[in-house]
Amino acid sequence: MDKDCSLKKKIFNIIQIGDKSNRISRAFDIFITITIVLNILVTFAQTFDELSRITMGLKAIEYVTLGIFCVEYVLRIWTAEYLYPNIGRKQAKLRFLISFDGVIDLLTIVPVFFLSGFVIFRMLRVARIFHLFRLNAKYDSFNVITTVLYEKRNQIISSVFIVLILMLASSLCMYSVEHDTQPDVFRNAFSGVWWSMSTLLTVGYGDIYPVTTLGRVMAICIAYLGVGAVAIPTGIISAGFVEQYQRKSSLSNLKNADIKQIAEIFVDKRYAGKSIEEVEEQEQLTIFLILREDLSILPQKDTLLKQGDIIIIRAEGEKE
Structure with a gap:
């Protein structure tokens, strides 16, 4: 056995x-x-x-x-x-x-x-x-991307939800305006969804387009809204990358910190199984490094601690 x-x-x-x-x-x-x-x-x-x-x-x-x-x-x-x-x-x-x-x-x-x-x-x-x-x-190179997407998942989902609402609203509006003029093009609401998708996402296939004056005015407004709506998740992800970069850069600044402000903690049953984010919020500290057997692990917010790990920490109250 x-x-x-x-x-x-x-x-x-x-x-x-x-x-x-x-x-x-x-x-x-x-x-x-x-x-x-x-x-x-x-x-x-x-x-x-x-x-x-x-x-x-x-x-x-x-x-x-x-x-x-x-x-x-x-x-x-x-x-x-x-x-x-x-x-x-x-x-x-x-x-x-x-x-x-x-x-x-x-x-x-x-x-x-x-x-x-x-x-x-x-x-x-x-x-x-x-x-x-x-x-x-x-591996670290791709892990940064997955970490950012996971940490910003709620904001990204909210922004995608906003885009979907704009898409449905614009498709119904365009169908109402253009259906009588182009019954073969805007046959139903789905045709409007296809047009709004290509417009909001700035693809612009050109297979469906408005011909009435009101429809074209609406198309201009929707196109501007699309530029802003698509930029929302891009900004969220970019901000997440900046946060991760700053987090990793803080490790390189450890050598300039007062050694009295740095401590090692042995992970026992009290912390085992908890995520980095939970421990940092609970104990009001920052975890810079995890020593696990022969490995040195850069902590992510969702990284789970294991019993026997050694974490390099710095108390929040002692930061300059």
């Missing part, structure tokens, strides 16, 4: 994405990345009639890469208990199956059994591309 657990733990450490301290794990990440890219290239190559002579070879490569995905998927289910150590084995496996990574893995594998079936299953092959996002999300 101990040998099986030890083997399972080693396999988990190898297939765990983003573990830079483990050379075998890093090599596995590179291998999976190459496999994903190869699989995607084969999928694209199969759409060219000029390459029909090597269809069998492309199919063979696709099946081999999908076989690797299947093995990886099974191993991730098998070792899910180490990914979610605070819940039982069955619950951990179920949680992985319904997680983003688990769903992407499943959608990657399913199409191979329905390649000649429904169109929807063949379309699921696009999910393989999301494997690359899953791999890259564990």
Whole structure:
């Protein structure tokens, strides 16, 4: 039993994405990345009639890469208990199956059994591309982007909601004004939605456009509103990047701080399982660095602390 657990733990450490301290794990990440890219290239190559002579070879490569995905998927289910150590084995496996990574893995594998079936299953092959996002999300360069999107999710959702309201309102208004003049163009409210989408998002396909004076005046106003509405989420995301940059820059300023203001705290059961944001708000301090075994981790607001971690902190009241 101990040998099986030890083997399972080693396999988990190898297939765990983003573990830079483990050379075998890093090599596995590179291998999976190459496999994903190869699989995607084969999928694209199969759409060219000029390459029909090597269809069998492309199919063979696709099946081999999908076989690797299947093995990886099974191993991730098998070792899910180490990914979610605070819940039982069955619950951990179920949680992985319904997680983003688990769903992407499943959608990657399913199409191979329905390649000649429904169109929807063949379309699921696009999910393989999301494997690359899953791999890259564990590294610092891409993690900054995902962190900003997660932290600003409420503001982004609100701004998208505003755009949708403007889109529906403008489509109904344009349909009311233009339907009598262009009954074949603005047949229904959906035609207005298509026009408002291309206008608000500044695409301007030109396949549908107003011809009445009132319609053109409304189109000018809606186009101006579209410029401002689309700029809202852009500004929110840009502000988030600035905050992340300032957060990371504060680490470089630690060397200029008074050493008496810096402290190390050993994470016990009181803090284990809590996020950085929760601890900072609760204790009124700033966490600059997490020391976890042989790793040095730059903290994000949603980073969960583990028992045994050492956090480098600075009390809020002692800042200059």
